[in-house]
Amino acid sequence: MFERINPKLKEIFKRRWVKVFFAFIIVLVALNIIFPPKVNVPYSTLITDKKGEILHAFLSTDEKWRMFVELKEITPTLRKAILAKEDKYFNYHFGVNPIAIFRAAFKNITKNRRTSGASTITMQVVRMLNPDERTYWNKISEILRAIQLEIFYSKDEILQMYLNLVPYGSNIEGIKSASYLYFQKSPDRLSLAEVTTLAIIPNRPTSLRLGTKNPLIVEERNKWLKRFQKAEVFDNQLINDALREPLRVARHEAPKDAPHLSLRLKKQFADEAIIHSSVSKATQTKVEQMVANYVNRTRAMNINNAAVLVINNETMQVEAYVGSAGFNDKLDGGQVDGVQAIRSPGSALKPLLYATAFDKGIITPKNIINDVPTNFNGFEPENFDRKFNGKVSVEFALANSLNIPAVKVVKDLGKTTLIEQLKKADFQTVKKQEKDLGLSIVLGGCGVTLEEMTQLYAAFANDGNWQKAKMLDDKFTEKNVSHASIISQSATYLITEILAQIKRPDLPNNFDYTYRLPKIAWKTGTSFGRRDAWSIGYNKKYTVGVWVGNFSGEGVPELSGAEIATPLLFQIFNTIDYNTSSVWFRQPKEVVSRQVCAESGDLPSEYCSNKILDYSIKNISHTRKCTHLKKFYVNLSESMSYCTQCLPLDGYKEKLYSNLAPELLSFYELKHILYEKIPTHNPNCTRFFKTASNAPIITNPNNGSEYYLSENDMQQMQLACQTANDVREVYWYINDRLLQKNSANKPVFFTPSLGKLKISCTDDKGRSSSISVMVKGE
Known part of the structure; x- marks a missing residue:
């Protein structure tokens, strides 16, 4: 074949x-x-919310409002009206309508002037893409290009190009731009009357100017509606309704919501015409308004700005992003993005510290820590209120944001461990500065952003699983989003229970803010110098981060996380989560209750009588036995104590004494707080005590430090130590030579010589400790 x-x-x-x-x-x-068809047109960058509504629009690079219309926005009504007016054979020709060309050519030749056009929609697209002079040669080129366009693109795509490029006068191009700037709605929500209005403008954009020529436009619109009726393009009822529809339009500003986020996304996705953000327009608008109103009130205190980030914990999508109280406000740099600005977190990092310590088994919520003056190798932190509370529990220390207990935990945990946790949570400044960070990191001695802090607290709401917040809608979000498990579900539960307590000092004085407040866990922070106020809260649904202050960095005496940032946090939760369900975080099976001694928070010993319940993490939390009481042998008058070596045959008894830490004893002495002292040890005893754990702790001067003293007027140097409860006297040595005998916990002053000094302190049990310092002359 x-x-x-x-x-x-x-x-x-x-x-x-x-x-x-x-x-x-x-x-x-x-x-x-x-020579492929050139269709590279610079469009206006549009930032939409998660439902597709425009939040913010930017001019194109050639200074035009040219908004890209998506295929889903081209409704059947819009399509039928445009085709009926411009090119009713659009779906059947190959870019050129031969009959229309011959008819137009005949009329133009016979009448010796241009009376009729033959341009199809495809040819108009070519002309708008390449606006050349109207000559016969260019017309031929236009026909060839139209055929070429039909080869490369579908009919829907060509119609889309037409609707994107059609002119509306001034710097407005495209039906979407006209729809938003005049009717303040998207093209898919236009009525037939509005569609017809926008269909007739491009032929006469100067004489039919919307907003100034509305009566004339209505006349022309109705003429075309009647033509549609005669051609039976739409049913009569729809036409009659459109004929009666009034036209009350004027040019409006382009949408300008979420300006900080919009600028950020535009910079990040520079080549995209439409960027679909994760923001909820309704939530964004409410939060923007609340922030603006709130800062209007705080300006009376010279507090001029605020920033807020709202994250949906279920999706980790950002639902509201407010970079400042007013983008156009020049008073305090309104265009600064407070969500990304690097600030000091104050005490807001403490929950991560304690959660990590829970996971390491170092502490449990009821463990006791001494909140007393403490010297950490030259670093002497103070509490926010400059007061000390003595013995406090871990949960009290966190709920009351005490600084000294937090630094003690950092020291026990190791600052490197905390830094690694922050690096896992993608704290960028911490990564850059980690070599320069010290124990003060937990008190705000590092740089953070509101975005980083809110992401961290969202991890507490997600069982300790950290994930980078998503700013794009899920359909368009970037792949391989960063995530990490930074703390256990058990530790997050313990932290959440502490932070959800209502009886706290950081509850605002104005309790009205808590009216019908959804149950939340929150933590405040105030930076050194009162430059930054933080309040970050979360529940099952949302995590909200609030920063309040001045972008100038100016401190304000009234600025604090509790009194200034928390009221705004409560307002936001009351608004966005008003009808929240009662669902709360469930206690993990690894979190169990156990009895502990109320005096120490450790497992009770045989001497502990006051026992309470505490949470612990199974197979993780420590199993230390309580040592808050220690048994001593004393004479019957309790004036002298014995050790086993000097214990007499009779005339003695056993007695329990508080085993107080040296720093707590010093605090009691300083504040004249009464405590039962252990009697002086038998002076005739020849035993030499060598227990290193009870040796004196030299608190001043600081080991390894350099001191500069004036050679002409040599100042005195203070010597101070902390000792155990059974110590009465200490002996100070300078370069192994006795300087002075002194009562325990009492300072000594001496005039040092220049050079390296070895300073030793020995207690009356023979236990000793030494440090070295360098003294230099100025």
């Missing part, structure tokens, strides 16, 4: 017209490859 067909095919291909046809096809394909 193929042998019979082949000769016939050979005969056909020998014919001249066939050769010409195939040559034309080859040339056309080659031209298409060499």
